[in-house]
Amino acid sequence: MSESGASKLAIANVADPMSVIVFGSINMDLVARTPRIPAAGETLIGHSFATVPGGKGANQAVAVARLGVPTQMVGRVGNDLFGQDLLKALQDSGVGCDRLTLDPSTHSGVAVITVDDAGENNIVIIPGANGRVDQTDLESLKQVLPTAKILMLQLEIPLPMVVAAAQAAKANGVTVILDPAPARSDLPDELYPLVDIITPNQIETEQLVGFPVTDADSANRAAAILHQRGIPTVITKLGQQGAYCITPAASFHIPIFPVKAIDTVAAGDCFNGGLAAGLAVGLPLRQATTQAAAAAALSVTRPGAQSSLPTQAELTAFLAHHSAASEEAGE
Numbered sequence: 219m220s221e222s223g224a225s226k227l228a229i230a231n232v233a234d235p236m237s238v239i240v241f242g243s244i245n246m247d248l249v250a251r252t253p254r255i256p257a258a259g260e261t262l263i264g265h266s267f268a269t270v271p272g273g274k275g276a277n278q279a280v281a282v283a284r285l286g287v288p289t290q291m292v293g294r295v296g297n298d299l300f301g302q303d304l305l306k307a308l309q310d311s312g313v314g315c316d317r318l319t320l321d322p323s324t325h326s327g328v329a330v331i332t333v334d335d336a337g338e339n340n341i342v343i344i345p346g347a348n349g350r351v352d353q354t355d356l357e358s359l360k361q362v363l364p365t366a367k368i369l370m371l372q373l374e375i376p377l378p379m380v381v382a383a384a385q386a387a388k389a390n391g392v393t394v395i396l397d398p399a400p401a402r403s404d405l406p407d408e409l410y411p412l413v414d415i416i417t418p419n420q421i422e423t424e425q426l427v428g429f430p431v432t433d434a435d436s437a438n439r440a441a442a443i444l445h446q447r448g449i450p451t452v453i454t455k456l457g458q459q460g461a462y463c464i465t466p467a468a469s470f471h472i473p474i475f476p477v478k479a480i481d482t483v484a485a486g487d488c489f490n491g492g493l494a495a496g497l498a499v500g501l502p503l504r505q506a507t508t509q510a511a512a513a514a515a516l517s518v519t520r521p522g523a524q525s526s527l528p529t530q531a532e533l534t535a536f537l538a539h540h541s542a543a544s545e546e547a548g549e
């Protein structure tokens with residue numbers, strides 16, 4: 219037992235030299251499929267219900283691991299049935315879990331999700347064990363950071379832990395990718411210069427910069443603000459409008475891969491996983507971002523969070539299919 223009364227799960231796997239570490243949340247998603255998102259005060263009869271492993275941190279870890287890159291998860295689950303299932307889901311996808319803490323003082327994180335017939339969703343998170351991530355987990359992270367290439371962070375664990383993890387990563391020369399989700403406008407100034415790549419979606423970008431980002435011009439203006447705050451690479455994920463990747467030296471746009479979306483839960487996580495996996499194996503930024511967009515496109519064609527994340531073989535086949543289709547169309 220650690221100081222906080224939590225125990226480490228003794229599962230094998232030490233981070234490899236080019237590995238990705240995710241320090242973040244692990245949730246069980248309670249998913250209701252409904253014809254549409256209900257209005258306030260409305261009761262709707264839904265189509266179906268499922269429990270699916272999720273959590274932005276765990277989703278990103280699974281996304282990277284399924285793409286064949288050694289991945290380790292640092293975070294917390296409760297000592298309950300959801301916790302056991304969440305651990306197993308991570309292990310089954312090949313994510314290293316020896317730095318996962320089992321916290322007997324609370325329940326595992328849960329997310330209550332509604333997905334409508336158009337594939338859109340809304341999500342309420344009850345952090346549970348994710349909200350108890352503390353110094354003990356940070357120390358555990360610090361032990362493996364020197365062996366990592368990339369640290370992936372999100373905002374579903376306490377913010378001071380996110381900042382401290384980014385500081386530790388910087389001290390070890392590890393690239394920090396921050397997914398500023400869920401959206402918030404109060405990120406501390408000290409966090410920005412610790413981040414190498416930030417990947418906000420439309421809502422998150424607006425929260426960070428204070429105006430809506432809808433096109434290349436507004437994406438450039440938002441990126442300029444984030445550069446000024448200290449982040450060199452800004453990738454804005456604009457859903458149907460694709461992604462804008464903007465650094466002080468260069469910028470490019472990656473259009474979406476056209477697919478029929480049935481469920482967008484974890485699409486952003488899948489994008490980040492594709493990006494990190496690409497960068498971890500040495501792909502240039504443009505190719506890694508293209509891989510990210512392709513992985514995210516594949517994920518929206520399937521239901522659920524971790525259940526929707528593609529393997530390396532699936533992604534390779536998808537990219538080959540799309541490149542053949544573009545050639546045929548003379549693009």
Ligand code: RIB
Binds near residue numbers: 246247277484487523
């Ligand atoms: O990004 C999708 C994820 O957000 C879901 O899996 C849910 O758990 C919430 O964390």
